Amino acid sequence: MKETVEDIPLPRPTSATVQGPKLQFESPTLLVEYDYEGDDGVIEWTRLVFNDVLAYEYHQMACCEAEHIIGYQTIQRFRESKWLAGILKVWKGAVGWQQWQQQQGGEKRFQHFRVFFDDAGCVDVIARSCDIEEERGAESA
Amino acid sequence: MAEVRFAQKGISEVFRYGEFAGRTIDEVATGLQAGIIAPSQLPIQVIERGGGLYTLNNRSLMALRLAGVVPTIIRNVTGNPTFEAQLTQRLMEIGREVGEDFVPIIRRARQP
Numbered sequence: 001m002k003e004t005v006e007d008i009p010l011p012r013p014t015s016a017t018v019q020g021p022k023l024q025f026e027s028p029t030l031l032v033e034y035d036y037e038g039d040d041g042v043i044e045w046t047r048l049v050f051n052d053v054l055a056y057e058y059h060q061m062a063c064c065e066a067e068h069i070i071g072y073q074t075i076q077r078f079r080e081s082k083w084l085a086g087i088l089k090v091w092k093g094a095v096g097w098q099q100w101q102q103q104q105g106g107e108k109r110f111q112h113f114r115v116f117f118d119d120a121g122c123v124d125v126i127a128r129s130c131d132i133e134e135e136r137g138a139e140s141a
Numbered sequence: 142m143a144e145v146r147f148a149q150k151g152i153s154e155v156f157r158y159g160e161f162a163g164r165t166i167d168e169v170a171t172g173l174q175a176g177i178i179a180p181s182q183l184p185i186q187v188i189e190r191g192g193g194l195y196t197l198n199n200r201s202l203m204a205l206r207l208a209g210v211v212p213t214i215i216r217n218v219t220g221n222p223t224f225e226a227q228l229t230q231r232l233m234e235i236g237r238e239v240g241e242d243f244v245p246i247i248r249r250a251r252q253p
Binding site for chain 1: 152154157223226233234248
């Protein structure tokens, strides 16, 4: 299958996380947080909020394949992917045919997101959208 | 064999996975020095590129270096697409030539 992908820039790289990534799922929202220590010693957290999640996967580094190793400054967004197609096929059979679901945008509102944390692993999510929030932390000792 | 080089801009001080998960680089290095941990318990994977030999296991190599011992188990994974991609991303992040004297910074976990 042809995979259509685009990069969404992240405010902080994912490669310098010490305590992250932290995943917290409260249906239907997945929160992925990671820390970053800047050159000024200030620790900042970035929060990735995935809305209307249909599926998510975490691959530990040892289980990542080449396709999971993406740049540290971006989230990849797939409009089409094999995994997305498989999940949507099941979703359509279950609830996707309902009028309310169609009014919400139907299957076209869902996308496949991927973010990679060097040394830690890769998170893949199928969701409607992803919001990126920055949090300025305390200056480190 | 050429000396194995580090290939990561920074590394967190705590091992995430494996036999030493949750332990710091310093703790493992101390264990190596004391003979409680054998160098063979820290196998490292390497890739040959541009005449250099780069590791993908920077924390393990750091613990070995701090303890003053050399790796005894070295697995060459040159050509493996996943490991090659990982090395490429790491070298891109460093953004300059990585010589044998390059040493990554160690990131310490801090309480909020």
